[in-house]
Amino acid sequence: MLEYIRILSNFQVCLAIYKDVRFEKMKGIGKTYMLKKRNFWVILTGVVIGASAVLLTALGNPGNMGFCIACFIRDTAGAAKLHTAAVVQYVRPEIIGMIIGAMAIAMLSREFKPRGGSSPMTRFIIAVVVMIGALMFLGCPLRMMLRIGGGDLNAVVGLVGFIGGIFVGTLWLKGGFTLKRAYSQSLTEGVALPFAVVLIMVLSIAVPTLFAWSESGPGAAHAPVAIALIVGLLVGGLCQRSRFCTVAGNRDAMMFKDFSMLWGFLAVIVTTIVGNLITGSFHLSFADQPVAHTDGLWNFLGMALVGWGSVMLGGCPLRQLILAGEGNTDSAITVTGFFVGAAICHNFGLASSGAGPTTNGMIAVVAGFVVLTVIGLLNRERA
Amino acid sequence: MNTVDARGLLCPEPVVLAQKAIKGAPAEVTVLVDAVAAKENVTRFAKSRGYEVESSEENGEYSLKLTKK
Numbered sequence: 447m448l449e450y451i452r453i454l455s456n457f458q459v460c461l462a463i464y465k466d467v468r469f470e471k472m473k474g475i476g477k478t479y480m481l482k483k484r485n486f487w488v489i490l491t492g493v494v495i496g497a498s499a500v501l502l503t504a505l506g507n508p509g510n511m512g513f514c515i516a517c518f519i520r521d522t523a524g525a526a527k528l529h530t531a532a533v534v535q536y537v538r539p540e541i542i543g544m545i546i547g548a549m550a551i552a553m554l555s556r557e558f559k560p561r562g563g564s565s566p567m568t569r570f571i572i573a574v575v576v577m578i579g580a581l582m583f584l585g586c587p588l589r590m591m592l593r594i595g596g597g598d599l600n601a602v603v604g605l606v607g608f609i610g611g612i613f614v615g616t617l618w619l620k621g622g623f624t625l626k627r628a629y630s631q632s633l634t635e636g637v638a639l640p641f642a643v644v645l646i647m648v649l650s651i652a653v654p655t656l657f658a659w660s661e662s663g664p665g666a667a668h669a670p671v672a673i674a675l676i677v678g679l680l681v682g683g684l685c686q687r688s689r690f691c692t693v694a695g696n697r698d699a700m701m702f703k704d705f706s707m708l709w710g711f712l713a714v715i716v717t718t719i720v721g722n723l724i725t726g727s728f729h730l731s732f733a734d735q736p737v738a739h740t741d742g743l744w745n746f747l748g749m750a751l752v753g754w755g756s757v758m759l760g761g762c763p764l765r766q767l768i769l770a771g772e773g774n775t776d777s778a779i780t781v782t783g784f785f786v787g788a789a790i791c792h793n794f795g796l797a798s799s800g801a802g803p804t805t806n807g808m809i810a811v812v813a814g815f816v817v818l819t820v821i822g823l824l825n826r827e828r829a
Numbered sequence: 830m831n832t833v834d835a836r837g838l839l840c841p842e843p844v845v846l847a848q849k850a851i852k853g854a855p856a857e858v859t860v861l862v863d864a865v866a867a868k869e870n871v872t873r874f875a876k877s878r879g880y881e882v883e884s885s886e887e888n889g890e891y892s893l894k895l896t897k898k
Contacts, residue, residue, distance in 0.1 A: 557865050619845055627837030689866050702874055760839035
């Protein structure tokens with residue numbers, strides 16, 4: 447914890463490292479090169495994500511929602527009529543761009559490798575649970591960071607829950623929790639999900655009447671399609687290079703005292719704060735935040751569920767999109783679980799709204815903790 | 830020689846296994862991984878714990894030889 451505070455208070459060092467990296471890069475040698483190169487990519491990714499989020503919001507995306515993996519998958523699921531919540535139906539090009547951007551870079555760097563078979567059905571269920579937690583809080587960990595960057599103090603409560611959930615997850619990992627090995631798979635397996643999302647994107651443009659489109663609410667707020675898609679491609683590619691993950695930063699700091707990914711976490715928040723101050727959209731408060739509610743307990747528990755579930759999955763929702771783009775079919779199944787989970791949340795009244803959480807949602811979050819505990823108990827390997 | 834097979838495992842599991850393997854500070858441990866991200870993570874972890882890392886690749890699988898400095 448002390449280490450955390452030390453890092454938080456020393457963010458200016460970050461900029462110094464940034465300059466240092468470029469210097470090291472020019473020399474191309476040096477013992478610490480690998481470490482710093484990683485920091486460079488992670489921080490660059492964080493800055494680009496933060497800046498793009500502010501840009502996308504200025505161009506029409508919902509407030510503090512330049513990106514939100516959970517919300518955008520939910521919107522896309524709604525557009526495909528997997529649920530019928532009229533205010534959240536829109537095919538989000540950001541999601542599709544991120545998967546394809548990651549796939550393109552992975553193919554170029556010869557890291558595209560179809561593999562899977564690491565407890566797919568269990569992953570699917572954990573994904574549904576993570577989605578229930580995210581829609582209780584109203585955002586994935588990335589949107590939580592963007593909300594903090596917009597001055598939404600409810601998201602700070604969410605962050606505390608998130609860190610708590612990750613901590614619980616790391617205890618399970620240390621206790622031998624594993625979803626077992628993945629194995630090499632066919633090319634068809636690896637490209638199936640990327641192909642499916644491209645098909646959705648093409649159809650949504652060519653035959654828009656196939657889909658449902660929100661006329662009001664968050665689903666009706668969006669940046670121009672082309673810009674959203676290009677930003678998605680760019681961010682997806684960068685995340686593939688840097689292995690950016692909102693969970694890994696905290697998890698690795700706790701488990702291995704490895705703070706490299708935490709720089710990216712901080713870079714997103716700092717960039718968003720600066721960006722929002724420039725565009726005049728920084729408002730420090732609990733009340734009246736865009737697409738958010740003020741129920742502290744359930745914001746905390748929702749994100750705790752997301753943190754714990756994401757550690758079990760080996761990465762946050764954003765990271766799952768990127769891995770799916772790299773041909774990881776377990777992550778593709780996880781992303782499919784997010785889609786189904788989003789539909790379940792809205793079909794059964796589990797998702798919160800600006801008015802607050804629902805009773806069904808509270809029951810589902812508690813059930814989610816039970817499900818994760820059972821999965822944890824049944825998937826331990828003794829050393 | 831001690832060998833840890835972390836092939837097919839998603840991070841951070843390869844690092845957890847590497848962490849367990851070097852607990853008694855052995856002179857040499859080999860870690861097998863099959864993803865670039867896992868290779869980077871194990872390498873970074875081992876270096877931070879005072880190990881030299883030598884990696885060799887075969888058919889997309891990496892063998893990381895950790896030697897105590």
